[in-house]
Amino acid sequence: MSLFHRAAGLGLVALLAATPALAQQKTLRIAMTAADVPTTTGMPNNGFEGMRFLGYPVFEAPVLWDLSRADRPAGLRPGLAERWEQDPADPKTWIFHLRRGVKFHDGTDFNADAMVWNLDRFFKNDSPQFEAAGSGITRARIPIMAGYRKIDDFTVALTTTRVASYFPFMAVYLLMTSPNSWEQGGRDWARVAQLPPAGTGPFRLSRFTPRVSAELSKNEGYWDPARVPKLDRVLLLPVPEANARLAALRSGQVDWIEVPPPDAIPSLRQANFNVVTNSYPHVWPWFYQMGGSATPFRDVRVRQGLNYCVDRAGLVSLLNGTAEPSVGWLKPSDPNFGRPENRYGFDPAKGRALLAAAGFTPQRPLAFKVMISASGSGQMLPLPMNEYMQQNLREACGVNVSFEVTEWNTLLTAVRSGPEAPILNGSTAVNPSSPSSDPSVAARYFLQAFVPPNGFNWPQWNDPAFEEAFAALENAKGEAEFNAAYAKAHERLVDNPPWLYIVHDLNPRAMSRRVRGFVSAQSWFQDLVTVDLQ
Template identity: 65%
Template structure:
């Protein structure tokens, strides 16, 4: 049975009680207050936990990478742009090595210089277990996001080389997740990462951390010395507040305690609009699935017919209606309209007859129904509305294909940790599937979620899924340089993700947010991330 959850009434009362501490500054400073979906503030050492919500608010705004996302447009998927590296290229004599030319004149928030030594120090922090600065939680996150990184070296003060385990045309899309913290922060905290997070730590970004209150808030302030003088932040301060319950976030917005909330409850959108609040939505590379646990001993999901059957048993259109149109049906890792979707043999839709037939072929009938235990979260980055959505699916699967589903409800970070566990790990508590939302932004993400070389705990291939044709297509596109060859191989790879599904594909989120009319100039890019620099508060 799901564990008891704090009610929205109780959470709202807590917020109201805390109102004096969270009230808008009485000075002339502009303060943007954001209600996150996380149950706690993300970690603040420079590689935040809590998934991509942590990266969204306590990653890129504070701690940057050699490569950054271009979040300036809404009419296309976010692409890469130069960050702490002005440019990069593959080494002319080695396709596995990339050369990064560092930007000059960049300083951390503490005034120390960003240079090649700082890059190597941070990479040792993630990838060298015997280094004094090795940080196991941050290393686990980083290694899973950049599983191909095999080595690195300093060429000179302004140049570093990073080597992948094999040729990978998409390797810069992994480098984008390597963030950099000032080595001086580690020394100032007595070489204790737990203390670094409360210093606070220094990055190079447009905002700096000024205060950390676990379970309550993180305070950011504009960095007036930011290296990109054309992209200085418009607000003076940002306050990030964890409010995991959707209706409590709405109550906080209505009460004027926050200016911006992530993932408002869909049934509250109409009334928020009527009250003058701004609702933003937009397509972005996101899929809300169940990860099948194929690798566990005696898993019924080892049989591809079961995995396909479930994809024919769910009512995606009904769930979209239930979500008040804030999502669209998912019939693959990519959207069906994506040019790289390909032409798979299976085009999933609600087809209980076909689903039941496939289950029967696999030995599951009304007399011996399929039973699944799914680990889900109470909230979290990209998790949309996990409790009501999963309850919808539970009833849906029982009615259409007589599948019995039970849930183990945990906090978001616990679920993320489970996604990097071995298939029979005690931490999974016997789960046959995990409900973890996923980016679908680029081939690098595809590789780390589905390549056989990246099975958990090394990478994000939690299902322990292997498909020779997928791996062959991935190898082809990794070694290719011609865009048409890369596109052709990407389509072939995605076709295998549909026909031999490692996941139950459910919906693509439309990324709803609700904001006070005081919030201006927000751009909703086709990305998990946002550019807080552009936003102003009037």
């Protein structure tokens, strides 16, 4: 039995054991796609699924996502900071005015000292509380942090390495943990994870069993009385195999599953389950590696040609309409998509011609290896999807693709590694899904300054026209100037593609009709506060 099937089985055993004890309370049981419970120290692993379920419900940042609406992409709202602004004398400095009266779950106060303590935890390697794993995740998401200082008990200044109009979109990833939790854990993060640690969020982590489950409970003393959860508890179970999640939902062992198998969606609806989808800022691509000595992707004709070889409509059909074709980092409907010269569609003749011009012919076919995961946050159904891509590219354009199949967190580590790193085992492309929610994400994925280990520009992509347009975006003084620069930058992402654009996810999840009050936000993250059980 595979590791992933064993993990799924352990999760369901735990669920069955836990259900009777929780029957008297409103307990929402969720089957995640993760192969393990995300880490619990206040900066979860497992990508954005970790943030969705063991990040924001428990630990909060100065700035939070506004997940209250389904009809538009999620924006920002005040969190542990009531307001923030750029320093008029220094646009690289942002001033955060912290909320008063906020308590961590252990009863201690959140204030400027606690925030600076957490920043030291992530950004100061020689601090006693430095946490290497959490630091790696945070620094990758906020690669422009230069410094920070306490101004007074409820004001903190954060300084960036470059002017960044989008910095508040990075501040959402600064999750705060109680310094007292670390002391109670003997100043050992491994022990802190078992306590469990204290955040400020509407839920508190009440129980945690590695590989099996995590349990969240209502924070009755939450700082915003209007947002005290309706649920008493949330039980989180790692069930990476899609059919195992489906069986758990059908049998009543869970109330909610992430990413139901597409072919099961019609029968789920007929059986009176609620299947929810919504557009959100997500792209499921292959990243091209342009560094190293063994890559075929330095030639833009290869990268463009593959984008013309993909039958995206066929893949959407395989996914039963739970995705839409991707022809850029942003969706074509986005006002900042721009007007690129290339509008990728399924055009095998054009794809083969571009590959031939780059020297890849039927006599010398293009061949490369892609590192993929078996499941994970935002990965949809990666095994059948990648098998489809393998067959599609071979039949349409004579391209031979092989795979290095790994676990999701291993893939994330690989994406933070340089070309030809041993962890890649010869892969010259990787398949991690990506958010496309705001320019701060574009900065860390595409600017030359943020090649690993400084960010997520794993392809080692360098486009001077993109850099120029993005600098104009970072320094923009008004919305029109900002949007024009963003569109120009995105045109370069299409015409000089660092990625093979495949599909955008529609964020499907299935749940029992007992689940009420859920708003499918256009975001990777979702609000559990409004959810209730009938």
